[in-house]
Amino acid sequence: MSFEVLKSDGFARRGRLTLTHGVVETPTFMPVGTLGAVKTVAPWELEAMGAQIILGNTYHLYLRPGLEVLRHFGGLHRFMKWDKPLLTDSGGFQVFSLDARRKVTDEGVLFRSHLNGDAIHLTPELSAQIQQAIGSDIAMLFDECVALPSPNHVLEQAVKRSLEWGKRFLDVPRLSGQKIFGIVQGGTSPDLRAQSLEGTLALDIDGLAIGGLSVGEPHSEMIAVLEGLAPKLPTHLPHYLMGVGTPRDLLESIRCGIDMFDCVLPTRNGRNGGFFTHDGLINIRNQKHQLDDAPIDPQCDCPCCSRYSRGYLRHLFLTKEILGCRLATLHNLHYYHRFMSAIRQSLENGSFPVLYGEWAPRLRAAYPDRGKSQEE
Amino acid sequence: MSFEVLKSDGFARRGRLTLTHGVVETPTFMPVGTLGAVKTVAPWELEAMGAQIILGNTYHLYLRPGLEVLRHFGGLHRFMKWDKPLLTDSGGFQVFSLDARRKVTDEGVLFRSHLNGDAIHLTPELSAQIQQAIGSDIAMLFDECVALPSPNHVLEQAVKRSLEWGKRFLDVPRLSGQKIFGIVQGGTSPDLRAQSLEGTLALDIDGLAIGGLSVGEPHSEMIAVLEGLAPKLPTHLPHYLMGVGTPRDLLESIRCGIDMFDCVLPTRNGRNGGFFTHDGLINIRNQKHQLDDAPIDPQCDCPCCSRYSRGYLRHLFLTKEILGCRLATLHNLHYYHRFMSAIRQSLENGSFPVLYGEWAPRLRAAYPDRGKSQEE
Secondary structure, three states: OOEEEEEEEOOEEEEEEEEOOEEEEEOEEEOEOOOOOOOOOOHHHHHHOOOOOEEEEHHHHHHOOOHHHHHHOOOHHHHHOOOOOEEEEOOHHHHHHOHHHEEEOOOOEEEEOOOOOOEEEEOHHHHHHHHHHHOOOEEEOOOOOOOOOOOHHHHHHHHHHHHHHHHHHHHOOOOOOOEEEEEEOOOOOHHHHHHHHHHHHOOOOOEEEEOOOOOOOOHHHHHHHHHHHHHHOOOOOOEEEOOOOOHHHHHHHHHOOOOEEEOOHHHHHHHOOEEEEOOEEEEOOOHHHOOOOOOOOOOOOOOOOOOOOHHHHHHHHHOOOHHHHHHHHHHHHHHHHHHHHHHHHHHHOOOHHHHHHHHHHHHHHHOOOOOOOOOO | OOEEEEEEEOOEEEEEEEEOOEEEEEOEEEOEOOOOOOOOOOHHHHHHOOOOOEEEEHHHHHHOOOHHHHHHOOOHHHHHOOOOOEEEEOOHHHHHHOHHHEEEOOOOEEEEOOOOOOEEEEOHHHHHHHHHHHOOOEEEOOOOOOOOOOOHHHHHHHHHHHHHHHHHHHHOOOOOOOEEEEEEOOOOOHHHHHHHHHHHHOOOOOEEEEOOOOOOOOHHHHHHHHHHHHHHOOOOOOEEEOOOOOHHHHHHHHHOOOOEEEOOHHHHHHHOOEEEEOOEEEEOOOHHHOOOOOOOOOOOOOOOOOOOOHHHHHHHHHOOOHHHHHHHHHHHHHHHHHHHHHHHHHHHOOOHHHHHHHHHHHHHHHOOOOOOOOOO
């Protein structure tokens, strides 16, 4: 059994996922390492903050360094010197994020490379092959992720295509030990979501992802979709909400039974001088921090908060010192991991409702809008 | 006694400099932290590699964060959380490096800020006040650094002005515990160098710097100046060669009695994908490294060489991942520190001539030209 639920509280679960490169305690947040590096962060820093699993990106790694290099080095783990679990998205998200550069047909997706305009024909079969060359612990089925709002027939076609592509993907002989997750599409339509869920569960998958959210819709609509799905999600599979989100998003989604998250928000905001706290995002460039001796968060034990004043961090960002991006990214990823760790603990000892009651209103005030998920 | 020579071999010395924030074993290399951060590197990483003392820059720190902030935070040590020794250059080097943006008179230097065009009138008195606000362990006298080649009357004027400015600088009451180093100018002229040395030694200084080198002249001319000065340098003072240089420059200069160096080469080259080795600078972007499993230097125990292949490092630079700049900077600074440590050891155990005999020809082949020293 590669996934077990240790405890649950309503739909919320405290689980454990066993993968080739290690055990992942859930709920968990997965830092994004698009091109084989979590931006600005070294692997030993990820380990020190408690990161259990990180992401790589099929489309981007196919372009650079490419299959020849990935195969020569024996996969991404050995190439980037990360020996814990890795998950790869399938390229399906790029159907959304690179929508000006691609054409979708039933066969697959024709991209014009964002680097040099070269034609890249990504198919379910190729996506499977790339993810095998990467050697990820978890590969994602190749899906069609569409923006919201979209007309019903577009959403419907995406559901249908994602299922067809999923079948073709699974016809490629598996890499030993690699888990494969299916992806539920269907936008904000309860019917299409139910239809997509049913079709996806008929496939031979090891986990279930919810895709096509955090793609333009407001927070409330996203949560409505999750609340609709929650009672229907099979409890024996891990549930992964793709590309989400703010601390508020995470807390509400865990309430709806989500076990795994990935998002560029902590890393991207970090590079732009945005620091996550329970009371919202601090923009360190603000003049008011110039003479501020206080750390970002006196409760935080990260390498940034345990040493540095807001005044110094502001100086680093105003002078474009890379150390500033590093410290902010470290803090933000620490914040996300500490956040998830506290939730796991509350689920273990039965205090999740208390934690939720305290944090939900605070995070609602702190994060009124959901950050959009994009390319890192 | 703040400086003692423990051993010597010809003009080369193994020394020890005692400063407010700690002891510096010489010969030593000082990483450059222009704006209160060694680019891409965290203080704990500097400590781990054996950095004993780093630089800050008077002109740049005066512009950002400025005196109000530096004073509020109680100086640069506390602002940037570096509790080992700090040396500040005086702004004199910017007379050279920002030469299109300044006008020099006997009174001082009128800069047009490189950030917004604001007028900045840097005088010896202001340079002293800024360095006191920074609270550096070693302050440098404010000098006029000119490019090479320059006409004799320009060099002569720079020598005269630097001495006048030095006297005015020293008329500012001292900050308790702060050491002050004088700077010998005079270009490649033996007479002017001798005249500048004599005048500088008449001042109340704690150390002697050689300025106005590595500013356009070939390696051989720089070494000729140092060879000319070597017998005349007072042995009781530390000797600091400003803004130099390649590993070859360092070895030859130590032979001429130099104890301290600073240079942006390891950090700047690191950010551009250049890795220092005894056999020259490796440009990691080169196609030939694509499938290379080897580390930069199998003998090196830095966090980069002990983990990563050239193939992965190349990938990081081609994809502009900040982790690449970090790893290259770490390696280069490790290389410089290991280099200095080996030289210190050879001076201690009497094997410096052997080391020199082995390394000098290798480094001559590896670094035929000297890298220019510039703004970081």
